[in-house]
Amino acid sequence: MSPHRFRQYRAFDVIMQTGSVTRAAEAMHISQPAVSKLLQSLEDDLRIRLFDRSRRRLVPTAEAARLHREVEQLLLSANRVDRIASQIQGASGGEFRISALPMLGARFLPEAISQFCEQQTALRVSLEVDVSRQVRAQVLSGQADIGFAHLSSGEEHLVRQPMAFIPGVAILPHGHRLAALPTVSPGDFEGESFISLGRENRLRDLVDGLFEAHEVTRDTTVETNLFESACALVGSGLGVSVVDLISALSVKDHVVVRPLYPTVEFAVEIVRPISSAPSALVDSFINLVHERLEIYLRSTLVRPGDL
Template sequence: MRKRLMSFRHVEAFRAVIAAGSMTAAAQRLHTSQPQVSRLIAQLEAITGLPLFERAGGRLAPTLDGMRFSAEVERAFVGLSSLEAAAVRIRSFGSGRLRVAAMPRLAGGLLARAVARFKTEHQEVAIAIYSGDDAAVSEWIATGFCDVALTMIYGDATDPAPEHVLTMDCVAVLPPAHPLAALERLEPADFHDAPFIASPLGSTLRTQIDEVFEAAGVEPIVSVEAGLGASICVLVAAGLGMSLMNPLAAYEEAKVSEIEIRPFVPSLPVRFALLFPPDHARSRLVETFSKLAFEMMLEELSRLPGGV
């Protein structure tokens, strides 16, 4: 005959009888019948080979062996409670750490807001934000130093498998009351022999802009080079020239700088995307944060003119 094995129901019934002092009260606690509890206790005594209870004044009292067994049972349940607590910590990313990156415009705006929203639900997660130019961000992702990055991609992507969020076109920014502000849109010819605030030489955006101007036979006068959108807009607002830049920076800076914004043709597309380390399995923490960041990017960028 196959030997009966101890089950959780046996231990549950034993704990209930210890706590209640009778089979009937234990049955009420477990929402079962008194005979069922009696049967489970009898089976447990047979399995353990120990007399676990004795009658004492109309109540069931644990024997010495029963008390010793009860102590071991409670130690086991403390271990189960620890496992439950560990599961809660894992489920809520309690011991997680996340490294996220973006170029300055995204890091100080969208990324910071995404982190703030994420922390409202996952307060115990440690998050570090890294900000750098597109080369630095790509390096951090390629080496796995950062878990996810918010990025802007001009032209063909060299980064592995970016997760596309939204594509927009670069816009022209002009000083306030500039004569060309009367136009609905600007073309390369409008920049010929005009002061121009350029992106740094070697940057992807600068290369694309130079190719567009060259194809149109246009030569603007580069008065200043600047890498940050905020710097470009301050220089434009000061009347030092016009520029072409990503629409997110232009529309956000327009809130604090006196600039005019106009569409530019031909199209200079910029793709907003998420980047992940190549050949790295994404943890549940990374997936959860990335989903939130994706939704926030789409939500905020869609409010700007020209999102597709």
Template sequence: MRLRQIEVFRAVMLAGTVSGAARLLHVTQPAVTNVLLHTEDELGIKLFERIKGRLYPTPEGRTLYAEVERTFADIENLRKLAANLRGGHTGHLRITASPALCIEIIPLAVSRFVKQHPDVSLHIETHNYRDVLNTVLVKNVDIGFTFNPQPHPALESDVIAEGDLVGLFPAEIGDGLAPVVALDVFRQFPLIGLHTDDPLGILVRDACQASDVLLSPQIEVKTNRIAMALVENGAGVAIVDQYTAASADPARVRVKALRTPLRFTVNVIRARHHARSVVEQHFIAEVVEVERLIARAAAGRIDRAA
């Protein structure tokens, strides 16, 4: 049976007459009659007995109707699913992000997102820069969030925010420094630096070369989160992103603006030709909004010149 035949059969069962079925379906009575007769001929069984102007289902018709109702329930579930997918209310989203973005931005975005989309499930990973790219490339995740990604022929990248690198100093050191510091100030103290294969590490390296300032990290780390923890414990000084700095212990750490501004971008990346789901778009919008909130909070932590 085709879907139209099922609809007509069900309408006749519900209405009990051809005229009633026609009204339910918004078609003419002859159209209902023709479909019904064709269905009986095609199936080779009689579906209704015609008694005093009404149609009464045969035993075969009643048996068929039970299956038709199950089919219609499935169809209704499909319609609801399609509506939920269209509205971004259901689905599964796989995300990866750089560690610095997973301190506050991604967790807060996820918290806000799941309250609005309780039927969406999420899978979240945090990786260093190269692994974020690789995880997106092999399609183990749908989207990734990272800093300053290099162009790649198999990836699409969109800027969703911009920010600044800042200086982190133990309180006993930072209290004796000006609100805004030059890069050569970091030569005076043990430096905690990112690996130079990290986009933010590359940003610092290029700025030092342009300013003819040689900075050699005494301690090299993989993430800004580790750098911040080391500064909090007095192991040295560091240059980190503003989001990491915003989460530093204010009793133990001072955050300084850099005289030479070092700007970075926050990007969402996906495999090229990856179909963007509505759920994905809603989550990215949440990340953008959360970034703005945290960026404003981060700005309040930075010492600046009067």
């Protein structure tokens, strides 16, 4: 497509949105005759009458409405290409884009990013926190250089690197009867008011499976799709729950955290575009994350060797 044709389509789109050549000229910051010329040349080139001018105002024809739907998609795609080009340009100049699931994106990764930025000069970092499905989509589309997501079964277009198995722990309101125990077991939850993950969260199956295996009946009081929300609800005294260790530690001042044995483990992996070139910057950050996670787990109530 020639630059002139693109300007024609741009003028046509603005006219369709504003309803007049005058307002289109104002929006495009060019003269009214220039907009009229672009519109007239587009109609001549396409041999399509786009507007009815018999009533002293522009009335779009049926053909214009049909063409405009396609032009809108064209311009949206062009804008998306511009954004991606800017992101690529930023990355080559020292920008690092990270996408992560809430388990890591709420507290753990911000702390790691802070340390990483102290070691790097002129580095710009963006952190997007979303569900694992969207994390993978952002990495696949080039909107993120690296992603942290729950382990999934097979994604052929991503480089997948196991990161860790985060243990589940029990979280309890202060003063709860189970808070007096050094370690809790699934059987201790019998009959307890329980804050559960939403049914759409596939990790709920792991927790439910643990209690079903031990024939434990809980009274599910509230369902929520985020571990962080479950922690907050437990802190309010509404019930007890089982969440990942990292999320629990982010609210340990508001709840009682106890090791759970036997427990479940939440598998987390690192994903990168399969077409991405090797990056010393990304590799350095991954190494830092691994180091911090090992220290993080070893310094907590639950140690990997105890599970």
